[in-house]
Amino acid sequence: MPEWPLWEVFVRPRRGLSHTHVGSLHAPDAALALRNARDLFTRRQEGVSIWVVPAAAITASSPDEKDSFFDPAADKVYRHPTFYEVPDGVQHL
């Protein structure tokens, strides 16, 4: 039997929060992937909404490209908004 395809699972813990990646699973199709995700990842009331995405549909950055992708950001301190004076009394910034 050919192995079932892999699906990535995202769960929204509660209303107002984003869906977060929680793991992956095997399922023959999307409907069953959703149900398997329900059984595997929301057994203890971890969520109110589930997304499943075929793992094959995800384009990921390659570990080999780590240097060119991410390192150039390391010395660009001016990208961090740390040079502003924060006025007194501002609570949510």
Added chain:
Amino acid sequence: MSGFGFVLGLGDDALVAAQRLAQWCARAPELEEDVALANIALDQLGAARLLLGYAGELEGEGRDEDALAYLRTDREYRNVLLVELPDRDFAVLMAKLLFLSAWQRLRYEDLAAGDDERLAGIAAKAVKESAYHLDHSALWTVRLGDGTDESHARMQRAVDEVWPYTHELLAEAPHLRANWLSTVDGVLAEATLRRPDDGWRPGGGRDGRHTEALSYLLAEMQVLHRAYPGARW
């Protein structure tokens, strides 16, 4: 107020179904299905515990859920034959679960609105679980029925084999039969499966007359308690 025998029958249906489902753990086609079936088994077990506990109180002879589950012989079990049938094939498991969960959902819905408050409480909790069991078995029935030639043939064979045993299930509450048939017919049609003709109607489970499959099932389920009475971990 319900009778001891009636509640015992409902509890035994759930308990024997739970034990059969649990036998699939680590034997399903994929790990994910192992977990799904174990979840369903635990739902059934949860309902069985509540029902048997209540049955014991109705009987009033001091038997608790464990005494009823572990210390009765096959002749004292009151489950319908359908739940004890061996699952020789994954398709047989799904046919049984489809027929049973479609029935339990209607039955529990009915009882949840009934006069017996204790039973209504148990049923109200179980009805959502039954809806999920129905969803799971319906999805699989459709995928196998409307799948390959091989899966279609095996799913049809399973439906044919299990169908006669649904009569015993339905006999207890004939007013739910039409509703049950429309649910099951819908799934079978989507699965491109044929509903078998009504013919042979095996029964007797509610009177303690079972197939030999139940004896093996109980032997495995009860062996620990009989060897080490009251064992805990």
